[in-house]
Amino acid sequence: MRARVRASFARQAMMTTLGAELVSVDRGRVELGINHDARFTQQHGFMHAGAVAGVLDSACGYAAFSVMPAEAAVLTVGYSINLLAPAAGERFVMTGAVVRAGRTLVVCRGEAFADGATVPFAVMQATLTALYNRPGIEH
Amino acid sequence: MRARVRASFARQAMMTTLGAELVSVDRGRVELGINHDARFTQQHGFMHAGAVAGVLDSACGYAAFSVMPAEAAVLTVGYSINLLAPAAGERFVMTGAVVRAGRTLVVCRGEAFADGATVPFAVMQATLTALYNRPGIEH
Amino acid sequence: MRARVRASFARQAMMTTLGAELVSVDRGRVELGINHDARFTQQHGFMHAGAVAGVLDSACGYAAFSVMPAEAAVLTVGYSINLLAPAAGERFVMTGAVVRAGRTLVVCRGEAFADGATVPFAVMQATLTALYNRPGIEH
Amino acid sequence: MRARVRASFARQAMMTTLGAELVSVDRGRVELGINHDARFTQQHGFMHAGAVAGVLDSACGYAAFSVMPAEAAVLTVGYSINLLAPAAGERFVMTGAVVRAGRTLVVCRGEAFADGATVPFAVMQATLTALYNRPGIEH
Numbered sequence: 001m002r003a004r005v006r007a008s009f010a011r012q013a014m015m016t017t018l019g020a021e022l023v024s025v026d027r028g029r030v031e032l033g034i035n036h037d038a039r040f041t042q043q044h045g046f047m048h049a050g051a052v053a054g055v056l057d058s059a060c061g062y063a064a065f066s067v068m069p070a071e072a073a074v075l076t077v078g079y080s081i082n083l084l085a086p087a088a089g090e091r092f093v094m095t096g097a098v099v100r101a102g103r104t105l106v107v108c109r110g111e112a113f114a115d116g117a118t119v120p121f122a123v124m125q126a127t128l129t130a131l132y133n134r135p136g137i138e139h
Numbered sequence: 140m141r142a143r144v145r146a147s148f149a150r151q152a153m154m155t156t157l158g159a160e161l162v163s164v165d166r167g168r169v170e171l172g173i174n175h176d177a178r179f180t181q182q183h184g185f186m187h188a189g190a191v192a193g194v195l196d197s198a199c200g201y202a203a204f205s206v207m208p209a210e211a212a213v214l215t216v217g218y219s220i221n222l223l224a225p226a227a228g229e230r231f232v233m234t235g236a237v238v239r240a241g242r243t244l245v246v247c248r249g250e251a252f253a254d255g256a257t258v259p260f261a262v263m264q265a266t267l268t269a270l271y272n273r274p275g276i277e278h
Numbered sequence: 279m280r281a282r283v284r285a286s287f288a289r290q291a292m293m294t295t296l297g298a299e300l301v302s303v304d305r306g307r308v309e310l311g312i313n314h315d316a317r318f319t320q321q322h323g324f325m326h327a328g329a330v331a332g333v334l335d336s337a338c339g340y341a342a343f344s345v346m347p348a349e350a351a352v353l354t355v356g357y358s359i360n361l362l363a364p365a366a367g368e369r370f371v372m373t374g375a376v377v378r379a380g381r382t383l384v385v386c387r388g389e390a391f392a393d394g395a396t397v398p399f400a401v402m403q404a405t406l407t408a409l410y411n412r413p414g415i416e417h
Numbered sequence: 418m419r420a421r422v423r424a425s426f427a428r429q430a431m432m433t434t435l436g437a438e439l440v441s442v443d444r445g446r447v448e449l450g451i452n453h454d455a456r457f458t459q460q461h462g463f464m465h466a467g468a469v470a471g472v473l474d475s476a477c478g479y480a481a482f483s484v485m486p487a488e489a490a491v492l493t494v495g496y497s498i499n500l501l502a503p504a505a506g507e508r509f510v511m512t513g514a515v516v517r518a519g520r521t522l523v524v525c526r527g528e529a530f531a532d533g534a535t536v537p538f539a540v541m542q543a544t545l546t547a548l549y550n551r552p553g554i555e556h
Contacts, residue, residue: 073183
């Protein structure tokens with residue numbers, strides 16, 4: 001399972017471009033890390049919500065993927081994100097955890113932390129779907 | 140108003156990095172454009188939801204900003220996004236439009252279209268807030 | 279199609295209890311109506327968000343149902359609602375409209391209006407799923 | 418604080434009508450209970466999402482209220498709910514817990530459990546706002 005997650009993550013060019021890395025992978029729980037990067041800021045100099053949401057989405061996606069059958073591909077159906085404070089800091093950790101896995105839909109929760117804080121500055125509720133045998137959509 | 144939007148947009152390094160541009164700005168409605176870019180794809184080669192959401196979020200943010208007083212700064216409180224289909228295409232247009240503006244909160248709707256399609260492949264419902272006199276948070 | 283929608287709606291005891299009625303049914307668009315009712319208010323005397331959301335959810339659900347095959351049952355996967363103003367008024371109209379229908383998932387938009395207003399006091403983005411051959415879950 | 422929560426909850430006619438009761442109130446965490454009631458079902462006989470969402474919304478609202486200053490009133494700005502399974506059961510417990518409280522906005526998480534299950538059948542991410550000195554909107 002970890003090998004599948006790592007191989008798929010390595011193919012997400014967006015994560016490479018953002019400099020995101022896989023910190024840990026467990027069944028139903030994934031942690032990603034990212035450093036502040038001036039290329040991905042918004043107009044006040046904080047990390048743009050799009051970068052935060054993108055990494056949180058990937059954390060949730062791989063948490064879901066980690067509980068799916070080996071032949072499944074994962075796609076995000078949608079998510080809701082709340083930005084509780086600006087993404088101010090040098091180092092960010094984003095966690096994704098499975099809340100409940102159904103037949104095809106998996107619901108996950110994501111949390112984003114800055115510089116070792118224990119209270120998240122952003123939270124996500126995401127719905128992922130397992131796909132099978134769709135041409136062009138492998139793991 | 141257009142000058143304020145353009146000046147603020149120009150300071151969003153994330154939009155520059157993504158290659159997003161302001162297509163049009165009207166009171167309560169903003170349209171952004173972005174081309175497919177292999178640096179921002181997910182594992183199946185489609186544009187990553189984080190890139191799509193980031194541009195939609197900015198479209199909604201500037202739509203909200205366009206109806207705020209000149210001294211306000213805008214921050215995203217949160218949003219919900221549904222990805223109705225993979226972000227497959229060469230050219231994407233993201234629109235943000237104000238649904239209703241309250242005292243401090245503004246709710247917007249975003250839609251993302253691929254290659255001239257009239258049915259969106261992603262939709263967003265976003266809540267933005269106006270901020271005043273916060274050190275470090277100007278327009 | 280209208281007959282299927284009306285028959286299913288009539289079986290939603292919650293709608294009967296709330297006094298909600300089907301105002302119109304078109305392919306991909308449903309309109310429901312409800313009157314202010316002191317039994318369903320919150321602590322300030324406005325209609326409770328649960329009543330508003332429940333009717334909006336049903337409007338979206340039947341809009342989705344109206345574009346599904348005749349043998350499908352519909353279930354709500356989730357939704358996001360924004361309450362732009364208190365639900366103040368005597369008569370409320372809630373509309374649900376299909377944004378895009380996929381293989382199994384349908385995304386709809388809901389809007390709630392008070393006393394003939396043209397700006398909604400609440401908006402919803404909902405995801406519905408078509409179910410087939412599930413014991414106990416018919417139309 | 419508990420007295421304020423109980424007094425406000427008692428004024429939510431919707432909760433009385435649904436038969437919901439306050440199970441526990443702690444600073445930042447509220448638990449509500451509700452029994453299956455045929456008056457509030459959807460077309461398949463499960464509790465309607467509107468009833469589930471309404472009680473979850475109140476649980477989140479009072480969790481937020483419990484950390485607000487005594488003179489504040491609370492209103493729901495919006496929420497996102499995922500229905501992970503039908504609301505099947507006899508007894509439902511809905512919890513609301515504060516994730517983070519800002520100046521005026523408070524973000525909470527809600528979870529709904531059926532018949533003593535430890536995995537929720539519905540989860541909510543809600544944004545509440547504190548209001549001060551608004552005529553007609555007291556606690």
